[in-house]
Amino acid sequence: MKISVIGVGYLGAVHAASMAELGHEVIGLDVDLRRLERLSAGESPFHEPGFPEILRRGLATGRLRFTADIDELADADVHFLGLGTPQRADGFGADLTALDAAVGSLAAVLPARAGVSTLVVGKSTVPTGTARRLAGRLEQIDGVHLLWNPEFLREGFAVRDTLEPDRIVYGVRDPEVAGPEIAMLDAVYAQILDGPDRPDRPEGGVPRLVMGYEAAELVKVSANAFLATKISFINAMAELCEATGADVTDISRALGMDDRIGNKFLRAGVGFGGGCLPKDIRAFIASAEDLGAGQALGFLREVDAINQRRRVRVVDLAREMLGTLRGRRITVLGAAFKPDSDDVRDSPALEVVSRLMAAGAHVTVTDPEALENARRRVEGLAAVQDTAEALQDAELVLLLTEWREYRDLDPIAAAQLVSTPRIIDGRTVLTPSEWRAAGWEFQALGRPDAPTTLPADDRSVPVADALIDAAAQA
Numbered sequence: 230m231k232i233s234v235i236g237v238g239y240l241g242a243v244h245a246a247s248m249a250e251l252g253h254e255v256i257g258l259d260v261d262l263r264r265l266e267r268l269s270a271g272e273s274p275f276h277e278p279g280f281p282e283i284l285r286r287g288l289a290t291g292r293l294r295f296t297a298d299i300d301e302l303a304d305a306d307v308h309f310l311g312l313g314t315p316q317r318a319d320g321f322g323a324d325l326t327a328l329d330a331a332v333g334s335l336a337a338v339l340p341a342r343a344g345v346s347t348l349v350v351g352k353s354t355v356p357t358g359t360a361r362r363l364a365g366r367l368e369q370i371d372g373v374h375l376l377w378n379p380e381f382l383r384e385g386f387a388v389r390d391t392l393e394p395d396r397i398v399y400g401v402r403d404p405e406v407a408g409p410e411i412a413m414l415d416a417v418y419a420q421i422l423d424g425p426d427r428p429d430r431p432e433g434g435v436p437r438l439v440m441g442y443e444a445a446e447l448v449k450v451s452a453n454a455f456l457a458t459k460i461s462f463i464n465a466m467a468e469l470c471e472a473t474g475a476d477v478t479d480i481s482r483a484l485g486m487d488d489r490i491g492n493k494f495l496r497a498g499v500g501f502g503g504g505c506l507p508k509d510i511r512a513f514i515a516s517a518e519d520l521g522a523g524q525a526l527g528f529l530r531e532v533d534a535i536n537q538r539r540r541v542r543v544v545d546l547a548r549e550m551l552g553t554l555r556g557r558r559i560t561v562l563g564a565a566f567k568p569d570s571d572d573v574r575d576s577p578a579l580e581v582v583s584r585l586m587a588a589g590a591h592v593t594v595t596d597p598e599a600l601e602n603a604r605r606r607v608e609g610l611a612a613v614q615d616t617a618e619a620l621q622d623a624e625l626v627l628l629l630t631e632w633r634e635y636r637d638l639d640p641i642a643a644a645q646l647v648s649t650p651r652i653i654d655g656r657t658v659l660t661p662s663e664w665r666a667a668g669w670e671f672q673a674l675g676r677p678d679a680p681t682t683l684p685a686d687d688r689s690v691p692v693a694d695a696l697i698d699a700a701a702q703a
């Protein structure tokens with residue numbers, strides 16, 4: 230089938246190359262000419278394992294190409310929308326400018342094809358109501374149908390998640406009468422829907438769920454809201470641990486063994502970031518308020534606040550360990566918002582770096598993949614590629630992105646490089662006893678080595694009461 234992908238950022242570029250991998254003829258469109266140049270040369274504009282291989286394979290077979298000219302898309306059967314929907318500059322809501330502009334340009338070139346269907350398939354994460362609004366515009370053209378097919382891929386696993394998803398969701402105007410459009414999108418995804426054999430799916434195939442537009446839009450944002458809540462929940466427990474002397478990893482382990490809860494997303498640390506979770510939960514709050522249902526998502530404001538507090542807590546912990554931050558040499562391991570990605574959008578690590586720099590610390594940052602992007606975000610950033618060089622002469626080390634090489638650091642060897650062996654594990658991935666045995670002063674979020682005082686506001690509340698109150702609210 231002839232397919233176009235409009236907006237070839239993280240989502241769109243991976244989707245375009247994946248569709249070519251399935252045998253379709255694919256054309257990717259973007260307004261970023263530099264990005265198009267790189268993609269056309271087989272160069273990935275971002276770090277994503279497995280992507281360069283499928284990109285080059287697509288280009289080599291001639292099934293994949295890129296353009297800035299919307300007219301070249303006009304004869305495609307299916308158009309995927311992969312536009313960014315960032316947080317608006319003036320509030321929590323999603324900025325739909327790029328999506329609206331792209332739909333406008335597409336509508337201007339889409340031919341009316343009597344008797345032949347053209348699908349437009351939205352993949353961006355959008356506020357409820359967006360699909361129905363855009364359908365009103367696009368479906369005025371004869372033969373054009375809009376489906377919303379939210380994307381659940383995780384950066385770092387984007388190719389696998391695109392080609393072997395856990396489930397596929399189609400949002401349609403009316404599930405009762407959308408049979409032909411559903412069949413057409415099924416044909417695009419036929420090999421994905423057949424899916425590889427998996428022990429958890431004895432009946433085989435990837436589940437494909439058809440629902441109304443609004444439910445499809447909500448599935449995506451509610452999935453992100455749930456994950457963010459789980460992360461902030463364990464980080465709230467970390468705050469309690471810091472107030473009581475308990476170790477949050479004991480709590481994570483015990484909670485995770487309850488199969489009603491599960492052990493994923495229960496690692497305490499500096500919290501979530503990236504181009505999706507933070508802006509998606511904020512857009513979800515804004516959209517619920519617009520719909521008059523703001524109260525239902527009031528708890529997400531707290532989820533966001535807990536997440537932000539963890540970033541501040543790391544800086545406070547660094548200050549506690551060093552006495553003052555001014556003039557102190559601090560090395561930060563990690564700049565990306567998560568390992569196996571070079572994405573630094575709303576990266577907790579980079580926010581901590583900026584705060585440390587603002588407090589007068591001399592910060593050196595290292596990361597296997599994200600330094601180029603980090604330099605563009607933080608003015609005056611001292612970035613060093615080599616880990617050993619970055620550790621040289623540090624008075625404090627902060628592990629803020631859990632790349633494998635940082636998790637595997639040898640505390641004895643690392644101690645030889647720094648000026649004073651002090652470390653904060655901001656991702657609860659290191660074994661405190663090993664680091665302490667190698668002479669390190671070791672701190673981690675939610676893992677106090679001795680009971681600490683309660684935060685100033687709560688000092689009058691006895692520890693046991695604080696715990697009981699928290700449990701009562703749960």
Ligand SMILES: NC(=O)c1ccc[n+]([C@@H]2O[C@H](COP(=O)([O-])OP(=O)(O)OC[C@H]3O[C@@H](n4cnc5c(N)ncnc54)[C@H](O)[C@@H]3O)[C@@H](O)[C@H]2O)c1
Binds near residue numbers: 236240314331355381
């Ligand atoms: N990145 C992820 O992991 C991920 C996962 C699931 C869902 N999503 C959602 O997918 C959407 C895209 O996210 P992303 O991370 O790929 O964003 P991105 O910023 O990396 O990519 C968006 C692309 O759209 C291009 N663009 C902007 N205006 C355009 C126009 N008028 N015509 C054509 N192209 C245009 C930009 O140049 C950019 O290359 C967002 O809604 C996001 O929430 C992203």
